[in-house]
Amino acid sequence: MIPPAFEYLRPATIPEAISLLQQHGEDAKILSGGQSLVPMMKLRIARPAYLVDINRIAGLSYVKEEGGFLKIGGLTREAELEASSLVRARYPILLDTVRVIADPQVRNLATIAGNLAHGDPANDHPATMLALRARVVATGANGERVIPIEQFFETLFTTALQQAEILTEIRIPIPPAHSGGAYFKLERKVGDFATAAVAAQVTVDPPGVVQKAGIGLTNVGPIPIKAKAAEDFLEGKRLDATSIAQAAQFAADASQPSSDLRGPAEYKKSLVRELTKRALSRAAERAAK
Amino acid sequence: MAKKQLVRVKVNGRDRQAEVEPRLLLIHFIREVLQLTGSHIGCDTSHCGACTVLLNGKPVKSCTMFAVQADEGEIITVEGLMQAGQLHPLQQGFKEEHGLQCGFCTPGMLMSCYALLKNNVKPSEEDIRWGISGNLCRCTGYQNIVRAVQFAANKMAEADKKPEMAEVAK
Numbered sequence: 001m002i003p004p005a006f007e008y009l010r011p012a013t014i015p016e017a018i019s020l021l022q023q024h025g026e027d028a029k030i031l032s033g034g035q036s037l038v039p040m041m042k043l044r045i046a047r048p049a050y051l052v053d054i055n056r057i058a059g060l061s062y063v064k065e066e067g068g069f070l071k072i073g074g075l076t077r078e079a080e081l082e083a084s085s086l087v088r089a090r091y092p093i094l095l096d097t098v099r100v101i102a103d104p105q106v107r108n109l110a111t112i113a114g115n116l117a118h119g120d121p122a123n124d125h126p127a128t129m130l131a132l133r134a135r136v137v138a139t140g141a142n143g144e145r146v147i148p149i150e151q152f153f154e155t156l157f158t159t160a161l162q163q164a165e166i167l168t169e170i171r172i173p174i175p176p177a178h179s180g181g182a183y184f185k186l187e188r189k190v191g192d193f194a195t196a197a198v199a200a201q202v203t204v205d206p207p208g209v210v211q212k213a214g215i216g217l218t219n220v221g222p223i224p225i226k227a228k229a230a231e232d233f234l235e236g237k238r239l240d241a242t243s244i245a246q247a248a249q250f251a252a253d254a255s256q257p258s259s260d261l262r263g264p265a266e267y268k269k270s271l272v273r274e275l276t277k278r279a280l281s282r283a284a285e286r287a288a289k
Numbered sequence: 290m291a292k293k294q295l296v297r298v299k300v301n302g303r304d305r306q307a308e309v310e311p312r313l314l315l316i317h318f319i320r321e322v323l324q325l326t327g328s329h330i331g332c333d334t335s336h337c338g339a340c341t342v343l344l345n346g347k348p349v350k351s352c353t354m355f356a357v358q359a360d361e362g363e364i365i366t367v368e369g370l371m372q373a374g375q376l377h378p379l380q381q382g383f384k385e386e387h388g389l390q391c392g393f394c395t396p397g398m399l400m401s402c403y404a405l406l407k408n409n410v411k412p413s414e415e416d417i418r419w420g421i422s423g424n425l426c427r428c429t430g431y432q433n434i435v436r437a438v439q440f441a442a443n444k445m446a447e448a449d450k451k452p453e454m455a456e457v458a459k
Contacts, residue, residue: 001333005291008311008357031358038353039335042314051311053358079347103423104401105338108347109354190422191336 003041010053014166017054018141021164024050030166031055032075033110035102036118060168063087069171074137078107078115091172092286093181093201097128100183103191113167116152119159119223122193126153126224127216128183129170131199137169138162146171153223179203180286184275185218188262194219195262196271198251200279202239204287210234215247215276220255220268227251230276239284248276296360300325301369311357315349316340318356319366327367327396331425338424341397342366348404350423367396370403378441378448379403388437390428398424402438410449411442 009028011017021028029048031037032055040046054060060075063084070091072081081087082098101107101115101124115125116136126149129136134149138161152160161167175181185197197218203211213234215227230250237243257268293308300323307322319342320326331339333352340352343365370377379402382388389395398421405412405420412420417438418431426434 002314003312005310005312007291008294008355010357034354034358035335038355042333051355055358103338104420105341105348105350105423106335106353108349 001042003038004044004047006041006048007050008053009050010056012056012058014057014139014168017052017057017166018139018164020050020052021166022141024052026163028052028163030117032114032117033077035106035110036114036120036123054166065174068174070174072112072170072172074111074113074166074168074170076112078102078110078112079104081112082107091181093128093132093183093199093283096183097124097199100124100185100187100194100197106191112170116149116170117159117161117167119153119155119157121153121156121221121224122219123224124183124185124194124197124218127197127218128181128199129172130216130224130226131181131201131214132172132175133214134173135171136167137171138165139168140165144168150226156222175201176203178206178287180283180289181214182279182282182286184279184282186271186275193262196220196255196257196268196275198272198275198279200276200283202234202280202283202287204239204284208238208284208288210237210239213247215251215279217251217255217272220257220272222256225254225256227254227276229254234280239280244277244280244284247280248273251276294357294360296356298359298361299363301365309356311355313356315342315344315351315354315356315359318359319351319364322356325366325368329393329396331393331397336425337394337397338401338421339394339397341400341424343400343404346404346407348401348423365400365403367399370399377403378444379406379438381444382437382440383434386433386436386440388430388434389426390430394424394426394428398426398434402434402441405438406442406445410446412438414439 027049031051031053060073062073115123129149181201183199186195199216201214213231215230217225230247252269252273255272257265259265297306329339331337335353341348342351417435
């Protein structure tokens, strides 16, 4: 499959990239990892006249803790997140998530920022970032602005990013002591999008009462879903089979799946219930460590 | 037609360059411009991994990036595995352990396995299956592919040991 013709632009700095995006307006598209964009161009679903390849911009590839946040650079590859010793030691929910994204070759190119900025509710990082209450940094002509992830996903394939803005950093508040999280995904085969998936993050006080809960749902609605009623219900409750089951029901109620080749809507709702139970149980185990 | 762009790459140790349309996919550049037809186009939809090549040491699907993106990069294709007329231990392994039936997935499979063994000299069965999880074999030959990689890992470990033993003998 041959994509439509386009002009290829390769800026070396962020200001240069932003100026190209401003110059070419809606005809331009940012090329990051390209693992969603290139297939869409080959199918001619996307037909940008200009591709602004940001891959050669230096200094945007990192995973580090700084100023109370885990910071992930805008060009950090999925494979780099997967290999990060910091992530392996302290953020098992991110490791759960990155390991079920596509396959090794795709993860060598795909970026975490692209996974969010694509605005696809079937992508995996959005639910995890919702559970972790992340923020994203959008850099444009007027500098940086910070967008809470809860306000980032607007409609299918549309985010709060402006046309001439680049997602340059993801900031995850470093979870306090006694926190834990997990991501559970059901996929038909390696590399498939989720039939459904659930991210859960909890902070408990030592006897086990939930102080804060975050729950995000993948591919069960037009945008990634924050299961707010389930989060609110859990706060102040002890995590046990009864409270987890009740929260899982709230999460299933918040999902809006449609029937498709991955299964009927009713099945996906019950899947959200089961995956929420598993994610919360694993999160509780990890918080207890 | 969009303006052509110069792509300069090192492929299997050799400098190559050509002016190409930006929309030319890396796999077409490799097969049609450089005439290296070992890498295959399988699904053309980023699923099967038959087009896998190493770009700057990492396996990527060459059907899912543009040749212009590889500019100034270093590429290794299946043609680059054989050294001094000797099959790479992985190629010997695929031969000895029947790691292929129709052979269509093999060029991509070999490149993923090559990258795996670069990072992990003694992979477990799980590591191997994880390493080839982006490569589909429709002859369902995974069992023998795992054996072929184990064969290569053992062979490479032996080859590494020999100079040490020579050292001890001194």
